[in-house]
Amino acid sequence: MHHQFKELADVDITAEPMEVGPTCHYVMGGVDVDPDTAAATGVPGLFAAGEVAGGMHGSNRLGGNSLSDLLVFGRRAGLHAARYAQETAASGTRPVPDEAQLDLAAAEALRPFSAEAGEPEETAGPAGPPENPYTLHQELQQSMNDLVGIIRKAEEMEEALHRLAGLRVRARRAGVEGHRQFNPGWHLAIDLRNMLLVSECVARAALERTESRGGHTRDDCPEMDRAWRRLNLVCRLSDPSGGLAAPDAGHGQIRLERREMPPIRPDLLNLFEKDELVKYLTDEELTQ
Known part of the structure; x- marks a missing residue:
């Protein structure tokens, strides 16, 4: 150390x-x-x-x-x-693989080498000069650290989603210089799209889950809600093209779905003390 x-x-x-x-x-x-x-x-x-x-x-x-x-x-x-x-x-x-999708992905990957000031209709936001991917990465990292950290609150996560919307627009203008060979700035510019996508999944799902459980802690919802044990939150791309098109700053890149999980098998439940299961299972599950 x-x-x-x-x-x-x-x-x-x-x-x-x-x-x-x-x-x-x-x-x-x-x-x-x-x-x-x-x-x-x-x-x-x-x-x-x-x-x-x-x-x-x-x-x-x-x-x-x-x-x-x-x-x-x-x-x-x-x-x-x-x-x-x-x-x-x-x-x-x-x-x-679909050739049209491959061509679109290749063009998207090479976009940072020719980044110019964006037009309003292209970026779903105001035009601006090319953005430094390192600056965008630092702002994204700081926003998630400050607003979607270990102890979370609804208003802070809502602010994080607002910032992510702005960063998505700016990331469309991320520009790099140099060549394709060992170009960390280019790699980061490509990675930013996935970083923003995962950040939105984390923030939206954490905002939706109004309880505290394991590593997910809500200061405004400090108790564990047994009803949430039966639900998983699934994030899906809201853009059917796979997210390669210009993002919608207002609605984000993903939509949330609630999925109810199948009940735990009785032979597995029998491995636990009932007093322990009361913390996690609903009354309906305990009765069954």
């Missing part, structure tokens, strides 16, 4: 104070997958496991739980991905 601080920040922690703060350890959400095959819902050929997937541990992911998650569901994902590849190759049904 002493070496890292000295090399990266020029701080001698044996003689000077160090800044300590929380950071993101896990994304408690992710790709919507089938629990048996780990196949992503609505994305043929994509298999996911671990932190990138929804996961089986919900709002509480500890280190040991993550390892078991990877071992079990990583194996399932690998087995079914191999089986899928073999079956589609043998049957000739392997999905073929």
